[in-house]
Amino acid sequence: MAPPGVLNVGLIGLGTVGSQVAARLIERRDALARRSGGELNLCRILVRDPAKPRALEVPPGLITADPDLLLDDPAINVVVEVAGGDEPVRTFLERAIKSGKHVVTANKLVMARHGPSLLELAGEMNVDIHFEAAVGGGIPLISTFRTDLQANDIERIGAIINGTTNYVLGRMATDGIDFQAALAEAQAAGFAEADPTDDIDGHDATYKLAIMASIGFGARVAPEEIYREGIAGIQQVDFRYARELGYEIKLVAIGSRLDGRVEVRVHPALVPGGHPLAQVQGAYNAVFIEGDLVGQVLLVGEGAGGRPTASAVVGDLIDLARSIRRGVQLRSAFSFDPEVTLVPMDDVISRAYFRIRVADRPGVIAAIGTVFAEEQVSISSLIQKDQWVADGTAELVVTTHPASNGALERSRLRMGDLDTVRSVPAFIRIFE
Amino acid sequence: MAPPGVLNVGLIGLGTVGSQVAARLIERRDALARRSGGELNLCRILVRDPAKPRALEVPPGLITADPDLLLDDPAINVVVEVAGGDEPVRTFLERAIKSGKHVVTANKLVMARHGPSLLELAGEMNVDIHFEAAVGGGIPLISTFRTDLQANDIERIGAIINGTTNYVLGRMATDGIDFQAALAEAQAAGFAEADPTDDIDGHDATYKLAIMASIGFGARVAPEEIYREGIAGIQQVDFRYARELGYEIKLVAIGSRLDGRVEVRVHPALVPGGHPLAQVQGAYNAVFIEGDLVGQVLLVGEGAGGRPTASAVVGDLIDLARSIRRGVQLRSAFSFDPEVTLVPMDDVISRAYFRIRVADRPGVIAAIGTVFAEEQVSISSLIQKDQWVADGTAELVVTTHPASNGALERSRLRMGDLDTVRSVPAFIRIFE
Numbered sequence: 121m122a123p124p125g126v127l128n129v130g131l132i133g134l135g136t137v138g139s140q141v142a143a144r145l146i147e148r149r150d151a152l153a154r155r156s157g158g159e160l161n162l163c164r165i166l167v168r169d170p171a172k173p174r175a176l177e178v179p180p181g182l183i184t185a186d187p188d189l190l191l192d193d194p195a196i197n198v199v200v201e202v203a204g205g206d207e208p209v210r211t212f213l214e215r216a217i218k219s220g221k222h223v224v225t226a227n228k229l230v231m232a233r234h235g236p237s238l239l240e241l242a243g244e245m246n247v248d249i250h251f252e253a254a255v256g257g258g259i260p261l262i263s264t265f266r267t268d269l270q271a272n273d274i275e276r277i278g279a280i281i282n283g284t285t286n287y288v289l290g291r292m293a294t295d296g297i298d299f300q301a302a303l304a305e306a307q308a309a310g311f312a313e314a315d316p317t318d319d320i321d322g323h324d325a326t327y328k329l330a331i332m333a334s335i336g337f338g339a340r341v342a343p344e345e346i347y348r349e350g351i352a353g354i355q356q357v358d359f360r361y362a363r364e365l366g367y368e369i370k371l372v373a374i375g376s377r378l379d380g381r382v383e384v385r386v387h388p389a390l391v392p393g394g395h396p397l398a399q400v401q402g403a404y405n406a407v408f409i410e411g412d413l414v415g416q417v418l419l420v421g422e423g424a425g426g427r428p429t430a431s432a433v434v435g436d437l438i439d440l441a442r443s444i445r446r447g448v449q450l451r452s453a454f455s456f457d458p459e460v461t462l463v464p465m466d467d468v469i470s471r472a473y474f475r476i477r478v479a480d481r482p483g484v485i486a487a488i489g490t491v492f493a494e495e496q497v498s499i500s501s502l503i504q505k506d507q508w509v510a511d512g513t514a515e516l517v518v519t520t521h522p523a524s525n526g527a528l529e530r531s532r533l534r535m536g537d538l539d540t541v542r543s544v545p546a547f548i549r550i551f552e
Numbered sequence: 553m554a555p556p557g558v559l560n561v562g563l564i565g566l567g568t569v570g571s572q573v574a575a576r577l578i579e580r581r582d583a584l585a586r587r588s589g590g591e592l593n594l595c596r597i598l599v600r601d602p603a604k605p606r607a608l609e610v611p612p613g614l615i616t617a618d619p620d621l622l623l624d625d626p627a628i629n630v631v632v633e634v635a636g637g638d639e640p641v642r643t644f645l646e647r648a649i650k651s652g653k654h655v656v657t658a659n660k661l662v663m664a665r666h667g668p669s670l671l672e673l674a675g676e677m678n679v680d681i682h683f684e685a686a687v688g689g690g691i692p693l694i695s696t697f698r699t700d701l702q703a704n705d706i707e708r709i710g711a712i713i714n715g716t717t718n719y720v721l722g723r724m725a726t727d728g729i730d731f732q733a734a735l736a737e738a739q740a741a742g743f744a745e746a747d748p749t750d751d752i753d754g755h756d757a758t759y760k761l762a763i764m765a766s767i768g769f770g771a772r773v774a775p776e777e778i779y780r781e782g783i784a785g786i787q788q789v790d791f792r793y794a795r796e797l798g799y800e801i802k803l804v805a806i807g808s809r810l811d812g813r814v815e816v817r818v819h820p821a822l823v824p825g826g827h828p829l830a831q832v833q834g835a836y837n838a839v840f841i842e843g844d845l846v847g848q849v850l851l852v853g854e855g856a857g858g859r860p861t862a863s864a865v866v867g868d869l870i871d872l873a874r875s876i877r878r879g880v881q882l883r884s885a886f887s888f889d890p891e892v893t894l895v896p897m898d899d900v901i902s903r904a905y906f907r908i909r910v911a912d913r914p915g916v917i918a919a920i921g922t923v924f925a926e927e928q929v930s931i932s933s934l935i936q937k938d939q940w941v942a943d944g945t946a947e948l949v950v951t952t953h954p955a956s957n958g959a960l961e962r963s964r965l966r967m968g969d970l971d972t973v974r975s976v977p978a979f980i981r982i983f984e
């Protein structure tokens with residue numbers, strides 16, 4: 121065991137985040153010891169390839185590729201995991217907990233998929249798991265849900281929680297370039313991964329929403345239960361039409377709770393220009409929370425990157441060190457209300473924006489109006505946009521009043537079958 | 553003492569905040585017990601006038617006007633104070649701590665003036681003081697500084713932290729009414745007190761900044777050490793000129809730390825239109841924090857009012873209940889770095905906006921330019937605004953590059969003495 125007052129830290133991962141965590145622990149040793157009430161002693165770092173050249177100078181002997189040297193070392197009392205991905209990391213964390221080590225993790229995937237079972241195990245082993253860095257980088261989100269807003273019933277969460285898609289959509293909106301060009305640029309600038317699927321298709325946002333919904337609503341939400349749509353289908357022209365109507369297009373993660381049912385979804389949405397989420401630029405994340413007492417709270421910050429994420433990881437480590445020094449056991453784990461059920465996506469109510477490519481001739485609007493009417497969808501605005509005389513087509517933009525997602529989807533399908541409709545290139549829900 | 557798992561709560565104050573706290577504790581007893589891991593039992597309420605009619609139905613026998621019945625009751629283990637003001641509340645809290653009771657308080661004045669000594673006393677008595685509600689209503693601010701951002705050196709705090717002045721300035725900006733009319737309207741709408749001095753003159757903001765600077769910078773800052781200017785001198789025309797230059801006018805609380813010195817000030821400022829603080833409307837508060845790891849974080853929410861403040865108070869109570877259940881002692885108190893000194897206001901560097909009423913004749917600009925040059929203040933823009941042919945005067949608007957406050961103030965005085973200058977009706981610093 122570590123001498124009293126010293127926390128021996130084993131770090132898993134020495135990439136973008138890990139090297140910032142290690143740098144802070146090494147370079148600011150004294151300040152962190154003062155704030156923690158005891159030393160945070162980085163004593164082992166697990167990496168895949170110890171021979172890889174690294175910018176950070178690490179004291180010799182710290183780095184290893186052998187998980188056992190970290191996980192089986194009884195002197196290490198905290199494992200800090202910033203490697204990411206599911207396996208083998210989940211197994212590493214389980215082993216750490218089983219041998220009585222506390223865990224600090226930045227791993228959204230593991231926490232979204234296995235958080236409840238790991239937290240349960242940690243409870244049995246009387247150790248703690250901190251995961252502030254798993255959602256929203258350095259934004260104090262998990263602590264806000266777990267502690268500050270505990271007097272509230274959380275009613276709604278609306279979040280821009282994926283920096284890559286926000287950057288890509290922002291470039292499309294501002295510079296009039298198309299999705300592929302914006303994505304290529306984001307990759308070149310280091311804002312998107314070589315394989316950007318996880319971000320672009322909305323998976324990343326579902327992991328983060330699963331964690332927030334679990335804590336915020338007390339609902340056991342698995343990421344794959346969240347309705348998900350990515351941004352690859354958004355076309356340039358929709359930004360122009362959205363702006364004309366007073367909206368920005370953002371990938372939003374939405375959770376809401378009503379009458380014991382929880383609604384969770386990730387999709388592109390038209391966000392009203394005056395809403396704070398519409399203003400969130402580039403790689404910033406923003407989470408909008410509504411509680412029954414607190415009203416509306418907005419938290420904004422850099423949602424990813426080495427330094428902001430390291431801020432959350434090391435903050436968790438200090439919090440943990442203080443708890444250990446005071447002899448504290450487990451903080452509140454997720455506690456689930458078994459009564460809570462998820463709202464099927466068909467029943468989710470929203471307004472929507474449709475862009476419809478039609479034959480430019482009489483009767484079109486009557487036919488479209490009939491479809492919407494039969495599906496009980498009420499039209500809010502209908503504007504004819506560009507016309508192409510050459511092929512006799514025109515584009516209509518329709519916004520609707522609130523309607524069930526089932527009715528909106530059926531309207532879309534049925535319009536596609538009309539003789540007078542060539543295609544329905546855009547169906548985007550409106551966030552309000 | 554309370555039976556294990558039960559926290560006996562004595563409440564001081566049953567006004568706007570107190571009745572919301574009492575209502576939540578009474579009406580949501582079971583949910584709060586589940587979240588706290590034990591019952592939060594409201595067992596006494598201290599008020600000034602027990603006979604006063606109240607909207608909230610409180611179980612009979614709870615209300616008393618005798619402080620001893622609350623402070624000397626050994627069964628009460630937490631005192632929740634939402635009465636506000638300095639004495640007699642400070643004495644009540646000191647008595648509570650000395651008899652081993654924990655404290656949750658929403659009292660910015662007591663925490664700004666006496667926080668350090670009360671926290672020290674609490675440390676000796678092995679009890680805890682929570683004061684999340686003292687700054688920014690339900691916005692999770694204190695916990696963010698105390699825990700989430702502890703891995704950072706906080707570099708800068710910029711805040712809109714007084715709802716009354718933000719509402720008044722917003723009305724002046726949007727509706728073209730003057731200060732007195734906007735203030736009267738705010739009073740009628742319940743956004744300003746009958747005696748609004750504490751808000752309008754910036755005192756309220758200094759209490760909140762003192763608390764944030766103490767925690768954020770580890771500097772022992774008393775509210776009276778903070779440079780302070782209120783909003784009563786802001787004239788209607790300055791909103792128009794500011795907008796033309798791309799700024800909004802806000803009352804800002806600014807703290808920054810550089811080279812071991814801390815700068816703290818509260819004054820009206822021109823805030824660039826694109827800055828998030830420029831967008832903060834009405835009674836909302838917003839706090840912008842820059843840390844060396846996390847980068848920029850923005851926290852926004854309703855900064856006052858019964859329900860948001862009760863959210864923070866009851867959140868603190870749940871946090872405290874969990875700590876007590878786990879046998880925890882004192883959390884981190886303020887810890888001060890004795891080396892830190894305050895920057896004298898004369899040495900504070902900022903850009904500035906001047907509005908100057910001049911005789912409309914040749915030589916004016918040369919004379920003004922000479923004053924600024926002699927004070928080493930570099931002019932960024934100089935625009936002639938309205939002209940009044942009848943009395944031969946005109947208005948000049950000058951913005952400067954960064955300069956010391958001493959040089960800016962001397963420039964203002966010396967311009968006032970020029971033959972060609974009638975008056976200098978506005979000198980407003982620019983927030984960047």
